[in-house]
Amino acid sequence: MIIDSGGGGLYNTQRTYRGLWREGKEGVQDIRVETPEGAYEVRIASGCLEELGRRARDVLRARQVCVVSDSRVAALYLERALASLEEAGFVPRSFLISPGEASKNGENFLILLGQMARWGFTRTDALVALGGGVVGDLAGFAAASYMRGIDLIQLPTTLLSCVDSAVGGKTAINLPEGKNLCGAFHQPVLVLCDPELLDSLPDEILREGCAEVIKYGMLGSTELLEGLGLRPIRGWLPEIIARCVGMKRDIVSRDLRDKGCRQLLNLGHSFGHAMETLSGYTLSHGRAVAMGLALITRASVNLGLCSREVFAILLELLKGYGLPAESGYGAAELARAALRDKKMDGDALQLVVPRSLGSAELLRVPAEELITWARSGTEP
Ligand SMILES: NC(=O)c1ccc[n+]([C@@H]2O[C@H](COP(=O)([O-])OP(=O)(O)OC[C@H]3O[C@@H](n4cnc5c(N)ncnc54)[C@H](O)[C@@H]3O)[C@@H](O)[C@H]2O)c1
Ligand SMILES: [Zn+2]
Secondary structure, eight states: OOOOOTSSSSSHHHHGGGGTTTEOOOOOEEEEOOOOOTTEEEEOOGGGGGGHHHHHHHHHHOOOEEEEEEEHHHHHHHHHHHHHHTTTTTTTEEEESSSSGGGGGGHHHHHHHHHHHHTTTTOOEEEEEEHHHHHHHHHHHHHHHHGGGOEEEEEEEHHIIIITTSOOOOEEEEEEEEEEEEEEEEEOSEEOOOGGGGGSOOOOHHHHHHHHHHHHHHOOHHHHHHHHHHHHGGGGGHHOOOOOOHHHHHHHHHTTTSSSSGGGGGGTTHHHHHHHHHTOOOOHHHHHHHHHHHHHHHHHHHHSSSSSSHHHHHHHHHHTTTTTOOOOHEEEEEEHHHHHHTTTETTEEEEEEETTTTEEEEEEEEGGGGGHHHHHHHHH
Protein backbone atom coordinates (compact mmCIF):
# COMPACT_ATOMS: atom_id res chain seq x y z
CA MET A 1 0.00 0.00 0.00
CA ILE A 2 1.30 3.43 -0.84
CA ILE A 3 -0.35 6.57 0.39
CA ASP A 4 1.09 9.77 -0.97
CA SER A 5 1.12 12.80 1.26
CA GLY A 6 2.10 15.39 -1.31
CA GLY A 7 1.63 16.38 -4.90
CA GLY A 8 -1.30 18.70 -4.29
CA GLY A 9 -3.54 15.97 -2.90
CA LEU A 10 -3.79 16.16 0.85
CA TYR A 11 -1.95 19.36 1.29
CA ASN A 12 -0.80 21.81 -1.24
CA THR A 13 0.08 24.64 1.08
CA GLN A 14 -0.35 27.53 -1.29
CA ARG A 15 -3.69 26.33 -2.54
CA THR A 16 -5.32 24.96 0.57
CA TYR A 17 -4.08 26.71 3.64
CA ARG A 18 -5.41 30.18 3.01
CA GLY A 19 -8.89 28.82 3.51
CA LEU A 20 -8.15 26.54 6.42
CA TRP A 21 -8.77 28.87 9.28
CA ARG A 22 -11.12 31.73 9.82
CA GLU A 23 -9.03 34.74 10.71
CA GLY A 24 -10.93 36.90 13.14
CA LYS A 25 -9.22 39.75 14.93
CA GLU A 26 -5.50 39.93 14.30
CA GLY A 27 -3.56 36.85 15.31
CA VAL A 28 -6.63 34.74 16.12
CA GLN A 29 -7.12 31.55 14.21
CA ASP A 30 -9.89 29.04 14.76
CA ILE A 31 -9.49 25.62 13.19
CA ARG A 32 -12.46 23.29 13.29
CA VAL A 33 -11.71 19.59 13.59
CA GLU A 34 -14.57 17.39 12.36
CA THR A 35 -14.48 13.73 13.32
CA PRO A 36 -17.07 10.95 13.34
CA GLU A 37 -16.94 11.28 17.14
CA GLY A 38 -17.80 14.97 17.14
CA ALA A 39 -16.40 18.33 16.12
CA TYR A 40 -14.31 20.76 18.12
CA GLU A 41 -12.55 24.07 17.79
CA VAL A 42 -8.81 24.59 18.09
CA ARG A 43 -8.41 28.24 18.99
CA ILE A 44 -4.96 29.73 18.47
CA ALA A 45 -4.86 33.17 20.04
CA SER A 46 -2.45 35.09 22.23
CA GLY A 47 -3.94 35.55 25.68
CA CYS A 48 -6.67 32.92 25.25
CA LEU A 49 -5.78 31.37 28.63
CA GLU A 50 -7.89 34.19 30.08
CA GLU A 51 -10.85 32.97 27.98
CA LEU A 52 -10.77 29.47 29.48
CA GLY A 53 -13.81 29.88 31.76
CA ARG A 54 -15.95 31.69 29.19
CA ARG A 55 -15.15 29.24 26.38
CA ALA A 56 -15.56 26.26 28.69
CA ARG A 57 -19.08 27.56 29.44
CA ASP A 58 -19.91 27.28 25.74
CA VAL A 59 -18.87 23.61 25.46
CA LEU A 60 -19.35 22.07 28.92
CA ARG A 61 -22.32 21.17 31.09
CA ALA A 62 -19.99 20.73 34.08
CA ARG A 63 -20.34 21.95 37.66
CA GLN A 64 -16.81 20.94 38.68
CA VAL A 65 -13.77 21.31 36.44
CA CYS A 66 -10.35 19.97 37.43
CA VAL A 67 -7.21 21.46 35.92
CA VAL A 68 -4.50 18.80 35.60
CA SER A 69 -0.99 20.22 35.34
CA ASP A 70 2.62 19.64 36.32
CA SER A 71 4.17 21.63 39.15
CA ARG A 72 6.41 23.69 36.83
CA VAL A 73 3.56 24.80 34.56
CA ALA A 74 1.23 25.21 37.54
CA ALA A 75 3.61 27.69 39.19
CA LEU A 76 3.31 29.84 36.06
CA TYR A 77 -0.29 29.54 34.91
CA LEU A 78 -2.54 27.54 37.25
CA GLU A 79 -3.85 30.49 39.24
CA ARG A 80 -5.03 32.27 36.10
CA ALA A 81 -6.70 29.11 34.79
CA LEU A 82 -8.55 28.48 38.06
CA ALA A 83 -9.61 32.13 38.41
CA SER A 84 -11.02 32.12 34.91
CA LEU A 85 -13.02 28.94 35.62
CA GLU A 86 -14.32 30.30 38.91
CA GLU A 87 -15.38 33.55 37.31
CA ALA A 88 -17.41 31.55 34.79
CA GLY A 89 -19.25 29.83 37.66
CA PHE A 90 -17.48 26.45 37.77
CA VAL A 91 -16.21 24.82 40.96
CA PRO A 92 -12.47 24.79 40.13
CA ARG A 93 -10.25 21.92 41.22
CA SER A 94 -6.62 21.11 40.50
CA PHE A 95 -4.44 18.02 40.36
CA LEU A 96 -0.66 18.30 39.99
CA ILE A 97 2.03 15.84 38.95
CA SER A 98 5.81 16.21 38.92
CA PRO A 99 7.25 17.41 35.60
CA GLY A 100 8.61 14.73 33.29
CA GLU A 101 7.78 11.60 31.35
CA ALA A 102 8.00 9.38 34.43
CA SER A 103 4.76 10.96 35.74
CA LYS A 104 2.73 9.55 32.85
CA ASN A 105 2.18 6.35 34.78
CA GLY A 106 -0.54 4.07 36.08
CA GLU A 107 -0.15 5.22 39.66
CA ASN A 108 -0.86 8.90 38.91
CA PHE A 109 -3.70 7.83 36.63
CA LEU A 110 -5.42 5.92 39.45
CA ILE A 111 -4.75 8.63 42.05
CA LEU A 112 -6.39 11.18 39.74
CA LEU A 113 -9.44 8.96 39.14
CA GLY A 114 -9.77 8.33 42.89
CA GLN A 115 -9.56 12.05 43.61
CA MET A 116 -12.28 12.79 41.05
CA ALA A 117 -14.49 10.16 42.69
CA ARG A 118 -13.94 11.69 46.14
CA TRP A 119 -14.83 15.16 44.81
CA GLY A 120 -18.03 13.61 43.53
CA PHE A 121 -17.29 14.13 39.85
CA THR A 122 -20.23 13.13 37.69
CA ARG A 123 -20.41 12.27 34.02
CA THR A 124 -20.93 15.90 33.07
CA ASP A 125 -17.93 17.25 35.00
CA ALA A 126 -14.71 17.82 33.10
CA LEU A 127 -10.91 17.94 33.01
CA VAL A 128 -8.60 20.60 31.61
CA ALA A 129 -5.07 19.51 30.62
CA LEU A 130 -2.79 22.51 31.25
CA GLY A 131 0.73 21.49 30.21
CA GLY A 132 2.81 19.65 27.68
CA GLY A 133 2.22 16.25 26.14
CA VAL A 134 2.80 14.42 29.41
CA VAL A 135 -0.04 16.22 31.17
CA GLY A 136 -2.22 16.07 28.03
CA ASP A 137 -1.80 12.31 27.63
CA LEU A 138 -2.40 11.52 31.32
CA ALA A 139 -5.38 13.86 31.74
CA GLY A 140 -6.73 12.70 28.37
CA PHE A 141 -6.64 9.07 29.37
CA ALA A 142 -8.24 9.87 32.74
CA ALA A 143 -11.01 11.77 30.91
CA ALA A 144 -11.44 8.85 28.51
CA SER A 145 -11.77 6.38 31.40
CA TYR A 146 -13.63 8.11 34.24
CA MET A 147 -17.25 6.90 34.12
CA ARG A 148 -16.45 5.66 30.58
CA GLY A 149 -15.61 9.12 29.36
CA ILE A 150 -16.04 12.74 30.44
CA ASP A 151 -15.27 16.01 28.66
CA LEU A 152 -11.73 17.22 28.21
CA ILE A 153 -10.28 20.60 27.26
CA GLN A 154 -6.67 20.68 26.10
CA LEU A 155 -4.64 23.78 26.97
CA PRO A 156 -1.18 22.92 25.61
CA THR A 157 1.86 24.81 26.90
CA THR A 158 4.74 23.35 24.84
CA LEU A 159 5.28 23.68 21.09
CA LEU A 160 5.09 19.89 20.76
CA SER A 161 1.73 19.71 22.49
CA CYS A 162 0.34 22.66 20.49
CA VAL A 163 1.27 21.19 17.11
CA ASP A 164 0.76 17.54 17.91
CA SER A 165 -0.47 15.91 21.10
CA ALA A 166 -3.33 18.28 22.00
CA VAL A 167 -5.15 17.59 18.72
CA GLY A 168 -6.36 14.25 17.42
CA GLY A 169 -7.50 12.47 20.56
CA LYS A 170 -4.69 10.04 21.26
CA THR A 171 -4.22 9.59 25.00
CA ALA A 172 -1.97 7.21 26.90
CA ILE A 173 0.08 6.30 29.93
CA ASN A 174 3.32 4.34 30.03
CA LEU A 175 3.63 0.87 31.50
CA PRO A 176 6.88 -0.38 33.08
CA GLU A 177 7.05 -2.61 29.97
CA GLY A 178 6.93 0.24 27.48
CA LYS A 179 5.87 3.72 26.46
CA ASN A 180 2.24 4.58 25.63
CA LEU A 181 1.20 0.94 25.94
CA CYS A 182 -2.11 1.74 27.63
CA GLY A 183 -4.44 4.38 26.24
CA ALA A 184 -7.55 5.33 24.35
CA PHE A 185 -8.81 7.56 21.58
CA HIS A 186 -10.69 10.42 23.23
CA GLN A 187 -11.24 13.68 21.38
CA PRO A 188 -11.18 16.93 23.38
CA VAL A 189 -14.23 19.20 23.25
CA LEU A 190 -12.02 22.28 22.87
CA VAL A 191 -8.32 23.08 22.40
CA LEU A 192 -6.99 26.47 23.48
CA CYS A 193 -3.48 27.25 22.19
CA ASP A 194 -2.13 30.41 23.77
CA PRO A 195 1.23 31.13 22.10
CA GLU A 196 2.10 33.59 24.91
CA LEU A 197 2.45 30.60 27.24
CA LEU A 198 5.40 29.43 25.13
CA ASP A 199 7.37 32.57 26.14
CA SER A 200 8.41 30.82 29.35
CA LEU A 201 9.46 27.64 27.54
CA PRO A 202 13.23 27.03 27.76
CA ASP A 203 14.88 27.10 24.29
CA GLU A 204 15.88 23.48 24.64
CA ILE A 205 12.24 22.35 24.99
CA LEU A 206 11.10 24.69 22.22
CA ARG A 207 13.72 23.12 19.94
CA GLU A 208 12.35 19.66 20.67
CA GLY A 209 8.96 20.85 19.42
CA CYS A 210 10.71 22.18 16.29
CA ALA A 211 11.58 18.60 15.33
CA GLU A 212 7.83 17.89 15.00
CA VAL A 213 7.32 21.13 13.05
CA ILE A 214 10.11 20.11 10.64
CA LYS A 215 8.32 16.75 10.34
CA TYR A 216 5.13 18.51 9.20
CA GLY A 217 7.15 20.48 6.66
CA MET A 218 8.81 17.34 5.29
CA LEU A 219 5.41 15.68 5.12
CA GLY A 220 3.50 18.30 3.26
CA SER A 221 4.65 21.90 3.27
CA THR A 222 7.65 23.32 1.44
CA GLU A 223 6.37 26.76 2.52
CA LEU A 224 6.78 25.80 6.17
CA LEU A 225 10.30 24.45 5.52
CA GLU A 226 11.26 27.65 3.73
CA GLY A 227 9.93 29.75 6.59
CA LEU A 228 11.79 27.68 9.16
CA GLY A 229 15.00 28.29 7.25
CA LEU A 230 14.47 32.03 7.06
CA ARG A 231 12.57 33.35 10.08
CA PRO A 232 13.35 33.02 13.81
CA ILE A 233 10.73 30.63 15.13
CA ARG A 234 9.66 32.71 18.13
CA GLY A 235 8.56 35.44 15.71
CA TRP A 236 5.78 33.46 14.04
CA LEU A 237 4.67 30.77 16.47
CA PRO A 238 0.90 31.33 16.02
CA GLU A 239 1.24 30.81 12.27
CA ILE A 240 3.45 27.74 12.67
CA ILE A 241 0.98 26.21 15.11
CA ALA A 242 -1.95 26.95 12.82
CA ARG A 243 -0.24 25.36 9.82
CA CYS A 244 0.66 22.20 11.72
CA VAL A 245 -2.75 21.91 13.37
CA GLY A 246 -4.36 22.42 9.96
CA MET A 247 -2.35 19.56 8.51
CA LYS A 248 -3.04 17.32 11.47
CA ARG A 249 -6.74 18.16 11.23
CA ASP A 250 -6.79 17.19 7.54
CA ILE A 251 -5.19 13.85 8.28
CA VAL A 252 -7.06 12.98 11.47
CA SER A 253 -10.47 13.79 10.01
CA ARG A 254 -9.78 11.26 7.23
CA ASP A 255 -8.37 8.55 9.49
CA LEU A 256 -9.32 9.00 13.14
CA ARG A 257 -8.17 5.57 14.30
CA ASP A 258 -4.70 5.44 12.75
CA LYS A 259 -5.49 2.73 10.20
CA GLY A 260 -4.40 4.58 7.05
CA CYS A 261 -3.10 8.04 6.24
CA ARG A 262 -2.79 9.07 9.92
CA GLN A 263 0.28 6.86 9.99
CA LEU A 264 1.98 9.50 7.82
CA LEU A 265 2.33 11.51 11.04
CA ASN A 266 4.84 8.87 12.12
CA LEU A 267 7.41 10.26 9.70
CA GLY A 268 10.76 9.98 11.51
CA HIS A 269 9.10 8.09 14.37
CA SER A 270 9.72 4.40 13.54
CA PHE A 271 13.46 4.71 14.02
CA GLY A 272 12.99 7.69 16.37
CA HIS A 273 11.04 5.50 18.80
CA ALA A 274 13.69 2.80 18.41
CA MET A 275 16.33 5.33 19.50
CA GLU A 276 14.21 6.42 22.47
CA THR A 277 13.85 2.80 23.54
CA LEU A 278 17.56 2.05 23.10
CA SER A 279 18.44 5.09 25.22
CA GLY A 280 16.21 3.83 28.04
CA TYR A 281 14.10 6.97 27.51
CA THR A 282 16.91 9.31 28.49
CA LEU A 283 16.74 10.74 24.97
CA SER A 284 13.94 13.30 24.53
CA HIS A 285 11.18 12.58 22.01
CA GLY A 286 12.00 15.66 19.91
CA ARG A 287 15.71 14.84 19.57
CA ALA A 288 14.84 11.25 18.70
CA VAL A 289 12.39 12.43 16.03
CA ALA A 290 15.10 14.70 14.57
CA MET A 291 17.51 11.77 14.26
CA GLY A 292 14.73 9.50 13.00
CA LEU A 293 13.90 12.04 10.28
CA ALA A 294 17.56 12.20 9.24
CA LEU A 295 17.84 8.40 9.19
CA ILE A 296 14.77 7.72 7.08
CA THR A 297 15.53 10.55 4.65
CA ARG A 298 19.09 9.34 4.17
CA ALA A 299 17.81 5.79 3.65
CA SER A 300 15.34 7.01 1.05
CA VAL A 301 18.16 8.85 -0.76
CA ASN A 302 20.51 5.84 -0.63
CA LEU A 303 17.76 3.54 -1.90
CA GLY A 304 17.15 5.82 -4.84
CA LEU A 305 13.71 7.06 -3.75
CA CYS A 306 14.53 10.67 -2.98
CA SER A 307 17.05 13.28 -4.16
CA ARG A 308 20.15 14.06 -2.09
CA GLU A 309 19.18 17.73 -2.05
CA VAL A 310 16.20 16.95 0.22
CA PHE A 311 18.55 15.35 2.75
CA ALA A 312 20.90 18.35 2.57
CA ILE A 313 18.03 20.77 3.24
CA LEU A 314 16.85 18.66 6.19
CA LEU A 315 20.35 18.52 7.70
CA GLU A 316 20.70 22.28 7.38
CA LEU A 317 17.39 22.82 9.17
CA LEU A 318 18.19 20.38 11.98
CA LYS A 319 21.53 22.06 12.49
CA GLY A 320 19.89 25.49 12.50
CA TYR A 321 17.60 24.39 15.32
CA GLY A 322 20.36 22.74 17.32
CA LEU A 323 18.88 19.28 16.70
CA PRO A 324 21.02 16.16 16.22
CA ALA A 325 21.06 14.07 13.04
CA GLU A 326 23.20 11.09 14.11
CA SER A 327 22.18 8.75 16.91
CA GLY A 328 25.34 6.67 17.07
CA TYR A 329 23.26 3.46 17.26
CA GLY A 330 24.06 0.65 14.83
CA ALA A 331 21.74 -0.54 12.07
CA ALA A 332 21.12 -3.98 13.62
CA GLU A 333 20.07 -2.68 17.06
CA LEU A 334 17.90 0.02 15.48
CA ALA A 335 16.11 -2.50 13.26
CA ARG A 336 15.57 -4.84 16.22
CA ALA A 337 14.15 -2.06 18.40
CA ALA A 338 11.92 -0.74 15.57
CA LEU A 339 10.50 -4.23 15.11
CA ARG A 340 9.44 -4.35 18.75
CA ASP A 341 7.40 -1.17 18.26
CA LYS A 342 3.65 -1.51 18.84
CA LYS A 343 3.00 -0.09 15.37
CA MET A 344 3.92 -3.39 13.71
CA ASP A 345 1.31 -4.59 11.27
CA GLY A 346 1.54 -8.40 11.26
CA ASP A 347 5.12 -9.14 10.24
CA ALA A 348 5.59 -5.84 8.43
CA LEU A 349 6.10 -2.24 9.46
CA GLN A 350 4.51 0.81 7.90
CA LEU A 351 7.43 3.08 7.12
CA VAL A 352 6.87 6.70 6.16
CA VAL A 353 9.39 7.53 3.47
CA PRO A 354 10.24 11.02 2.13
CA ARG A 355 10.03 11.11 -1.70
CA SER A 356 10.63 14.79 -2.42
CA LEU A 357 10.65 18.02 -0.45
CA GLY A 358 7.28 18.29 1.31
CA SER A 359 6.03 14.87 0.25
CA ALA A 360 6.21 11.39 1.78
CA GLU A 361 4.72 7.96 1.20
CA LEU A 362 3.60 5.12 3.41
CA LEU A 363 5.40 1.89 2.52
CA ARG A 364 4.68 -1.55 3.93
CA VAL A 365 8.13 -2.99 4.66
CA PRO A 366 8.42 -6.69 5.58
CA ALA A 367 10.24 -7.28 8.88
CA GLU A 368 13.26 -8.89 7.22
CA GLU A 369 13.78 -5.83 4.97
CA LEU A 370 13.91 -3.35 7.84
CA ILE A 371 17.62 -3.95 8.32
CA THR A 372 18.24 -2.73 4.76
CA TRP A 373 16.50 0.53 5.63
CA ALA A 374 18.41 0.87 8.89
CA ARG A 375 21.73 0.25 7.11
CA SER A 376 20.91 2.64 4.29
CA GLY A 377 19.98 5.28 6.85
CA THR A 378 23.11 4.98 8.93
CA GLU A 379 25.67 4.75 6.10
CA PRO A 380 26.96 7.92 4.48
N1 LIG B 1 -1.08 12.07 22.23
C1 LIG B 1 -0.34 12.35 21.18
O1 LIG B 1 -0.83 12.40 20.05
C2 LIG B 1 1.11 12.65 21.39
C3 LIG B 1 1.87 13.12 20.31
C4 LIG B 1 3.21 13.46 20.54
C5 LIG B 1 3.75 13.30 21.81
N2 LIG B 1 2.99 12.83 22.83
C6 LIG B 1 3.54 12.68 24.19
O2 LIG B 1 3.89 13.97 24.66
C7 LIG B 1 4.90 13.86 25.64
C8 LIG B 1 5.96 14.90 25.43
O3 LIG B 1 5.37 16.15 25.56
P1 LIG B 1 6.22 17.48 25.74
O4 LIG B 1 7.38 17.48 24.83
O5 LIG B 1 5.25 18.61 25.67
O6 LIG B 1 6.86 17.31 27.18
P2 LIG B 1 6.40 17.60 28.70
O7 LIG B 1 4.94 17.60 28.84
O8 LIG B 1 7.19 16.69 29.55
O9 LIG B 1 6.95 19.08 28.92
C9 LIG B 1 8.34 19.32 28.86
C10 LIG B 1 8.81 20.16 30.03
O10 LIG B 1 8.44 21.51 29.80
C11 LIG B 1 7.86 22.07 30.97
N3 LIG B 1 6.90 23.07 30.48
C12 LIG B 1 5.76 22.82 29.81
N4 LIG B 1 5.20 23.96 29.42
C13 LIG B 1 5.98 24.96 29.86
C14 LIG B 1 5.93 26.37 29.75
N5 LIG B 1 4.96 26.99 29.05
N6 LIG B 1 6.92 27.10 30.33
C15 LIG B 1 7.94 26.48 30.99
N7 LIG B 1 8.05 25.14 31.12
C16 LIG B 1 7.08 24.40 30.55
C17 LIG B 1 7.23 20.90 31.68
O11 LIG B 1 7.11 21.16 33.06
C18 LIG B 1 8.23 19.79 31.38
O12 LIG B 1 9.28 19.84 32.33
C19 LIG B 1 5.43 12.43 25.55
O13 LIG B 1 4.94 11.69 26.64
C20 LIG B 1 4.81 11.90 24.25
O14 LIG B 1 4.57 10.52 24.29
C21 LIG B 1 1.67 12.51 22.65
ZN1 LIG C 1 6.20 12.79 17.90
